[in-house]
Amino acid sequence: MFTDPQGTTASDRILRAMRRPPVALLVLVATLAACTPLPTGSSDQTMRILTGTPTSLDPAVQGDSTSAAISAQLFESLTTFDSDLHLRPALAESWAFDPGSRRVTFHLRPGLTFSDGSPLRPSDVVRSWLRLLDPGSPSPLASLALDIAGAQAFLRGESFDPATVGLHADDAANTLTVDLVRPASDFPNIVSASAFGVVPPGVGSNPAALSPGPSFVASGGYVLTGTTATGLTLTANPHYWAGPPAIGTVELVGDLGGRSEVDAFQADELDYTPLNGADASWIAYDRTLGPQLRQVGSLSVQYYGFDTSRPPFDDVRVRRAIGAAVDWQRLATLAGGNGSMQVANSMVPPGIPGRSDTDFLPAYDPAAARKLLAAAGYPGGAGFPATTLMTSGGPFDEAIVDEVKRELGINLSYETMGDAYFDRLAQDPPQMWALGWVADYPGRDDFLGVLLGSGASANYGRWSSPAFDAAIAEAGSATDPTGVSAAFDKAEAIVRDDVPVVPVGYGPDWALSRTGLLGATQNGLGVVRMAGLAWAD
Amino acid sequence: MGRLTRRLGVLGLLASLALSLAPAASAATWATFGTPSATSTYGTGVEFSQPVTVDKAVARVELLLTIANAIGPVVTELPVPTGTGPTTLSHLLDTSGDGHLLPNTPIVARWRLTASDDPTDVALGPILRVTYADDRFTWQTEAGGLVRVHWYEGTTDFGRRALKVGEDGVRKASVLLGVTESKPVDFYVYADQAAFYDALGPGTRENVGGEADAGIRTLFALIPPNQINDVWVGIVIPHELTHLVVDTAAGNPYHFPPRWLNEGLAVYESQGYDASDRGRISDAVSSQTLIPLDGLVGQFPTSADGFFLAYAESVSAVDFMIRAYGTDALVTLIRSYKDGQTDDEAFRKGLGVDTAAFAAAWLADLGATPPTRYGPQPAPAAPVPHGGGGGVDAMTVILAILAVGLVIVIALVVGRRRRRPAAGPEP
Numbered sequence: 001m002f003t004d005p006q007g008t009t010a011s012d013r014i015l016r017a018m019r020r021p022p023v024a025l026l027v028l029v030a031t032l033a034a035c036t037p038l039p040t041g042s043s044d045q046t047m048r049i050l051t052g053t054p055t056s057l058d059p060a061v062q063g064d065s066t067s068a069a070i071s072a073q074l075f076e077s078l079t080t081f082d083s084d085l086h087l088r089p090a091l092a093e094s095w096a097f098d099p100g101s102r103r104v105t106f107h108l109r110p111g112l113t114f115s116d117g118s119p120l121r122p123s124d125v126v127r128s129w130l131r132l133l134d135p136g137s138p139s140p141l142a143s144l145a146l147d148i149a150g151a152q153a154f155l156r157g158e159s160f161d162p163a164t165v166g167l168h169a170d171d172a173a174n175t176l177t178v179d180l181v182r183p184a185s186d187f188p189n190i191v192s193a194s195a196f197g198v199v200p201p202g203v204g205s206n207p208a209a210l211s212p213g214p215s216f217v218a219s220g221g222y223v224l225t226g227t228t229a230t231g232l233t234l235t236a237n238p239h240y241w242a243g244p245p246a247i248g249t250v251e252l253v254g255d256l257g258g259r260s261e262v263d264a265f266q267a268d269e270l271d272y273t274p275l276n277g278a279d280a281s282w283i284a285y286d287r288t289l290g291p292q293l294r295q296v297g298s299l300s301v302q303y304y305g306f307d308t309s310r311p312p313f314d315d316v317r318v319r320r321a322i323g324a325a326v327d328w329q330r331l332a333t334l335a336g337g338n339g340s341m342q343v344a345n346s347m348v349p350p351g352i353p354g355r356s357d358t359d360f361l362p363a364y365d366p367a368a369a370r371k372l373l374a375a376a377g378y379p380g381g382a383g384f385p386a387t388t389l390m391t392s393g394g395p396f397d398e399a400i401v402d403e404v405k406r407e408l409g410i411n412l413s414y415e416t417m418g419d420a421y422f423d424r425l426a427q428d429p430p431q432m433w434a435l436g437w438v439a440d441y442p443g444r445d446d447f448l449g450v451l452l453g454s455g456a457s458a459n460y461g462r463w464s465s466p467a468f469d470a471a472i473a474e475a476g477s478a479t480d481p482t483g484v485s486a487a488f489d490k491a492e493a494i495v496r497d498d499v500p501v502v503p504v505g506y507g508p509d510w511a512l513s514r515t516g517l518l519g520a521t522q523n524g525l526g527v528v529r530m531a532g533l534a535w536a537d
Numbered sequence: 538m539g540r541l542t543r544r545l546g547v548l549g550l551l552a553s554l555a556l557s558l559a560p561a562a563s564a565a566t567w568a569t570f571g572t573p574s575a576t577s578t579y580g581t582g583v584e585f586s587q588p589v590t591v592d593k594a595v596a597r598v599e600l601l602l603t604i605a606n607a608i609g610p611v612v613t614e615l616p617v618p619t620g621t622g623p624t625t626l627s628h629l630l631d632t633s634g635d636g637h638l639l640p641n642t643p644i645v646a647r648w649r650l651t652a653s654d655d656p657t658d659v660a661l662g663p664i665l666r667v668t669y670a671d672d673r674f675t676w677q678t679e680a681g682g683l684v685r686v687h688w689y690e691g692t693t694d695f696g697r698r699a700l701k702v703g704e705d706g707v708r709k710a711s712v713l714l715g716v717t718e719s720k721p722v723d724f725y726v727y728a729d730q731a732a733f734y735d736a737l738g739p740g741t742r743e744n745v746g747g748e749a750d751a752g753i754r755t756l757f758a759l760i761p762p763n764q765i766n767d768v769w770v771g772i773v774i775p776h777e778l779t780h781l782v783v784d785t786a787a788g789n790p791y792h793f794p795p796r797w798l799n800e801g802l803a804v805y806e807s808q809g810y811d812a813s814d815r816g817r818i819s820d821a822v823s824s825q826t827l828i829p830l831d832g833l834v835g836q837f838p839t840s841a842d843g844f845f846l847a848y849a850e851s852v853s854a855v856d857f858m859i860r861a862y863g864t865d866a867l868v869t870l871i872r873s874y875k876d877g878q879t880d881d882e883a884f885r886k887g888l889g890v891d892t893a894a895f896a897a898a899w900l901a902d903l904g905a906t907p908p909t910r911y912g913p914q915p916a917p918a919a920p921v922p923h924g925g926g927g928g929v930d931a932m933t934v935i936l937a938i939l940a941v942g943l944v945i946v947i948a949l950v951v952g953r954r955r956r957r958p959a960a961g962p963e964p
Contacts, residue, residue, distance in 0.1 A: 246919070255634075255635060256635075257634040257635055257739055258634050258635040258636075258637055258738060258739035258740050259739050259740055260740050260742065260839065262836075262839050263742075263839060266839060276835075276836070277835065278834075278835025278836045279835065279836045280835075280913075281831065281832050281833070281834050281835045281836075282828055282832045282833060282835070282836060282837065282838050282843070282847070283912060284832060284910050284911065284912045284913065285828045285829065285832045285908055285909070285910055285911060286838065286843065286911060286912075287826075287911055289911075289912070290910070290911025290912035290913075290914075291911050291912055291914050292912070292914075293911075293912030293913040293914065294912075294913050294914070294915075294916055295913040331791070333879060334791035334792040334877060334878075334879060335790075335791050335792060390612070397608075398608055398790040399790040399791045399877075401608060401790075402790045413609060414608050414609030415601070415609045415610055415611075415612045416607075416609065416610075416611050416612065417611070417612045417613075417614075418611065418613065420613075420614045424614070428656070510913070513916055517916075518916075518917050518918060518919045519916065519917075519918060519919030520916040521915065521916040521918065522916075532919055533919065534919045536917070
């Protein structure tokens, strides 16, 4: 799911009313340790957390990490990842693959209900997942579901019969069987993503179904029961599969009105908040706040991309020229916030299982860049068409414009956009753009096939490479780790050489967590699992 | 930023102000633009308006706003007018709360329309230049060669005194860092704290007495008229001006000097390493509460004690730098940032040592022990571990438990069988 880099320019002051907390590049990236809440009754001590404002609470509509971090509390999927990135059962109590791993059967927990007490059946899972593939309104993360047999054709509108999609619910047996297009042994990992949250029947057809209040029905640990002046109120779901979460009420604070999150935390207005790295540096040495400081690993990447479907970036030589003209690693070192950002060498961030240590960045070679540009018909930048870099505002933007001008003689126009940036990216991508991507699940393909596969919903640069697609397919079909790794390496090398995107930096992020708040560990997946929190006695 | 706390004053009332406009010729073909306008209400927003007549359907309407010295505009997509013909486009730039803008921020506005039948057919409206001003007060202005002082309480002598301090300050800092300042600097003097903090925005930390923004070449300070002759005035103005000069000397698109260096230089230039700061450092060394310099690269602490200590440490480090390495080394260090250097590169170039070595030398000079780091800490776990079972993993666990149980049973049975013979026959 996407996130956006931190803005640091004066212009960004008017961008802060976005779908993220105003302070940080960072969306909420803590994930809580326990997947099972405490068996004791709910605490009456409210927990207040700075989350930002979601674009949508509908798992099938959202694509951004802020929305995902909230909807994941409301709508549970079949599986989830714990703080150690171990896959755990959630609505499903178990699953088993057929030989060959092209079919998986999930056994749902017995007696599951939604928060209103109505039964939650395998057919509800099918209904929820099919919404991701609605050809008229596909999910921004629909690509995550394309391992399901028939999903691609359904998504493209080539088939209108949901029965052609390989999702088979047996409510009597309480099972969901999924036919897969490849030996997708990682499918239970993939469906842990918040996009696969199971929603009640009204979602999608009745707008009131997502409105706070008594009519809101959840499958997750919390129910959306109200709003506050600055956010949303969640109440523990009494019918949650693991019992009511230990913390009875959670207030999600969407906006501090420009105030510092540190001030709000110190004023006891927040119990958990993402934190700007500029504050983390001194807080580490503060006797009071230091012990409440958390380093939050983030399975995320900040990257730049090109619209490869239109001039001038439909010419691979132009993309390679840009790729070689900018010293990306030095850029991240210099502009990455006093060393708080890790320099990228791959689209896949550290912490993703099976990640290669190979450097997959374009080689920095300005002389070669100038030759490539000349070969493309733009010697010294002469005749280069008017080209715009549009982002949501980030620390590297100005430096990139500067380096491209200096090394290639290209005057990139630069524009930033607020709330509508992500919609623009999806519908009419700028010639050059930037994005942050937080893992939906800990897998290399979430940063490769999902972002760059031909026709993938999150492939905003509309890049298409049969060789890359083949490498991804090879990785998906390989049954041994070595084969999987080799195929993904091949795919990453193609990205390096074809330059549809260039990764720049990785997390980590920071947070302040109130003393006495238990279980507030993280795994970097961009979703806080509040059902696992508890207050110390 | 300055550091003196000021008493609370009276909040000024909001007012509206028509902004100075500079319309340019329209570049439209299928769109005929009229004269754009903008009206500002301080603390509320700027209302932009643009009459236009379109001869064909519009697919997209955007307002491009270039704020201050940004290298490009912020784009706001707005509702598309229906059909063709005359219409008036409008948009309120909300400057309340999170959308706060500093007073004296220049804005360049321009409307952009995209035709429905051809996404490459774009019509650009005329350029409108406006300045977002603090219109709550009637400002008086006194201009010098480089500095323009604006104040709303106090006599002309007050303004002239502030102007002289400003002109002297910028000259001194420019000489120190070897730069030539040529662009005017605006200096806004607020007479009460509430109005001053309101001007700086909702995220402003307590204890701030001045602030400089290089992007708009403006500094703001809190100086009540009865304090114009206070020592404070001779401090806050050169302090903030030093920041602007540092920006001129070191500004680059990549990386700016650490905050402690910037603030330390400003304090050193404006008041030196005075007894008050020396006392704070001495106390902090004794109580082992020093914050290391790598803890002061970004924001400063929020508490008053921590805030003042951070400034004291900053000027202490700069004082040590000048004593140990010399002024020329300091100037080389600052100016090397202009080329896009990391902190370590700049320090090695200027001082011959990296940041860690410098920080260690400074601590040693103070006789301080390395400060204690209290965080980050791992989060305490919830008392009940994960209770899920199931899944392939869980099934494996269950089978393993069953298998282990079976092994135990077998072992017990076998053990018994073995022990019996070992026990030997009963006597």
